Each structure stands twice: as C-alpha cells, then as structure tokens.
Amino acid sequence: MWTWFYKLASPPYVYGTAAALAPWFLGLAAIAIGYGLVDGLVFAPPDYQQGDAFRIIYVHVPSAWLSLFAYVGMAVAAAIALIWRIKMGYAVAAASAPIGASFTLLALVTGSLWGRPMWGTFWAWDPRLTSELILLFLYVGVMSLRSAFEDPARGDRAAALLALVGVVNVPIIHFSVVWWNSLHQGATVARFGKPTMAASMLWPLLSMALGFMLFYGAVLCMRLQGEVLNRERQAKWVAEAIKS
Amino acid sequence: MGGGGNKIVTGAVFWSMGGYARYVWPCFAFAGVILGWNLWSARRYRVAAQLRARRALEAADADTAAATVVAIPSTVGEKA
Numbered sequence: 001m002w003t004w005f006y007k008l009a010s011p012p013y014v015y016g017t018a019a020a021l022a023p024w025f026l027g028l029a030a031i032a033i034g035y036g037l038v039d040g041l042v043f044a045p046p047d048y049q050q051g052d053a054f055r056i057i058y059v060h061v062p063s064a065w066l067s068l069f070a071y072v073g074m075a076v077a078a079a080i081a082l083i084w085r086i087k088m089g090y091a092v093a094a095a096s097a098p099i100g101a102s103f104t105l106l107a108l109v110t111g112s113l114w115g116r117p118m119w120g121t122f123w124a125w126d127p128r129l130t131s132e133l134i135l136l137f138l139y140v141g142v143m144s145l146r147s148a149f150e151d152p153a154r155g156d157r158a159a160a161l162l163a164l165v166g167v168v169n170v171p172i173i174h175f176s177v178v179w180w181n182s183l184h185q186g187a188t189v190a191r192f193g194k195p196t197m198a199a200s201m202l203w204p205l206l207s208m209a210l211g212f213m214l215f216y217g218a219v220l221c222m223r224l225q226g227e228v229l230n231r232e233r234q235a236k237w238v239a240e241a242i243k244s
Numbered sequence: 245m246g247g248g249g250n251k252i253v254t255g256a257v258f259w260s261m262g263g264y265a266r267y268v269w270p271c272f273a274f275a276g277v278i279l280g281w282n283l284w285s286a287r288r289y290r291v292a293a294q295l296r297a298r299r300a301l302e303a304a305d306a307d308t309a310a311a312t313v314v315a316i317p318s319t320v321g322e323k324a
Contacts, residue, residue, distance in 0.1 A: 041272075042258075052262035059275040099282055106278045110271040117267050215279060222286035226293035233300045242298055
C-alpha cells in the first residue's frame with residue numbers, strides 16, 4: 001500500500017500511468033455516456049409531474065456530482081502535497097481545477113434551464129444554487145491564485161491552501177436542502193435507504209454519472225501529463241517519454 | 245421512438261420533448277460543448293507541454309554540442 005503511495009511521488013510513474021489510463025477511461029466513458037443518453041432520452045418514461053423536462057436530470061445531476069467529486073479530489077491532492085511534500089499532488093490539483101470548474105458551470109446552467117419551467121425563474125438565491133455558485137468562485141479562485149505568483153512553487157502552495165479551506169463548502173452544498181428551506185428538491189439517489197426514483201429512470205442516470213466520472217478521469221490523466229511535463233522539462237526521463 | 249417509455253412515438257414528438265424542447269435540448273447541447281471543450285483543451289495542453297519539453301531538450305543538446313566545439317580548439321591551443 002505504502003509502496004504504491006510513494007510511487008505516486010515519482011513523475012515518470014505518474015506520467016506513464018496517466019498515459020496508459022487515459023484511452024481506457026475515455027473509451028469506457030463513451031460507452032457509459034452513449035448508453036445513458038439513449039436510455040435516458042429514448043426509453044425512460046416521462047415524469048408524472050415534470051413530463052419530459054425531467055430528462056435534464058441526465059446532464060444536470062452527473063455534472064453536479066462531478067463538480068463536488070472533482071473539488072474533493074483537488075483538495076485531497078492539495079493536502080497530500082502540503083503534508084507529505086509530494087509535488088505530484090500539486091500537479092493533480094492543478095489539473096483537476098479547470099475540469100471541475102467547467103462541470104460546475106454546466107451544473108449551474110442546466111439547473112437554471114430546468115428551473116425556468118419548474119420554478120418559473122432561471123435563478124433564485126436559494127441555498128443550493130448559491131453554494132454551488134460559491135463552488136464555481138472557489139475553482140476560479142484556486143486557478144487564479146496559482147497563476148498569480150511569479151514563483152510557481154509559492155503559487156502551488158497558496159492554491160492548495162485555498163482548495164483545502166474551500167472544502168468546507170462541499171458538505172454545505174450537499175446538506176443545504178436539508179438544513180434550510182430550499183426550492184431545490186431533496187436527495188433522490190444519494191440518500192440512506194432506497195432511491196426514490198423508478199429503476200427505468202435511475203439506470204440511465206447512474207450510467208451517465210459513471211460516464212462523467214470516467215470522462216473526468218480521462219481528461220485529468222491528459223492534463224496531468226501536460227502538468228508533469230511542464231514541471232519536469234529538464235529531467236532526463238522526459239527525453240525518453242517524449243520519444244516513445 | 246422515445247419520449248413515452250413503452251409507447252411508440254414519432255420523431256417530431258420526440259424532438260418536441262412534450263413542449264419542453266427549448267429547455268431540454270440546450271442543456272444537452274451545452275453538455276456536449278463542455279465535454280468537447282474539456283477534451284480539446286486537455287489535448288492542446290498536453291501537446292503544448294510536449295512541444296515545450298522537446299524544444300527544451302533540443303536547446304540543451306545544442307548547448308552541449310556548442311560547448312564541445314568550443315572545447316576542442318582550446319585543448320589544441322593549450323598543447324601547441
């Protein structure tokens with residue numbers, strides 16, 4: 001276990017692993033997203049209250065879950081980098097931020113488009129919506145802070161600290177619909193006990209969520225390769241890696 | 245086809261999404277844009293990093309070669 005953990009500190013190992021995993025993640029993501037789209041758009045029945053508008057769930061919920069998952073991943077990588085001084089942690093955090101930010105934006109836009117026919121408004125200063133917007137600002141803050149320093153090492157450390165502080169927003173987002181009165185519906189899938197969705201609607205949602213996670217893995221691996229190369233440009237192993 | 249679970253519906257009914265087409269399709273279109281952008285930007289970032297690394301290696305090789313060329317006459321000169 002610890003041998004594997006310390007291998008993550010090795011840039012050539014991280015670069016090679018990311019290069020090997022990216023195509024697999026991408027292929028599996030294409031299959032999962034393809035199945036989820038066809039099943040969700042074509043075969044799932046319309047909701048008895050929301051009609052076909054409920055199909056927005058198949059992009060909104062996976063992107064919202066991914067926005068939280070990517071942030072937690074970024075914060076864990078930042079913590080590893082700060083505590084164990086493993087520089088690859090900074091690289092993972094830097095690679096994760098733009099992906100997480102883009103999926104947070106997707107969750108906000110699709111939520112807004114879903115809100116218009118259901119709530120009668122594109123936006124409300126609701127606890128769930130506001131905390132998700134704060135998540136987007138945190139992502140933008142982490143990326144901006146990292147590039148604001150002339151010394152990349154200081155930028156990495158400052159961005160990692162902000163990522164760690166901002167992780168407090170993750171449980172706030174998740175429990176906002178429980179703690180406060182919210183327009184947003186409560187948990188239907190990620191809750192204790194059985195999900196409240198019918199299986200014919202749930203399977204495409206789980207497939208899309210899995211597809212988005214795999215897609216995140218693929219894009220993270222690709223960005224991570226770039227991050228590692230940018231940080232290790234002078235290293236001898238880079239010459240071999242680029243030739244292969 | 246689509247939009248009605250077990251019911252068979254026509255293409256037009258499917259595309260109309262029960263009257264919610266102007267909300268449903270932009271969501272899926274924007275999701276496509278986000279997925280496409282992520283893939284494109286990640287590839288671009290990786291290729292740019294590979295190019296920079298290649299240039300850095302070539303520059304380092306050129307410096308080494310230049311240092312060798314400079315070193316030879318000076319050695320010859322010392323012997324003379």
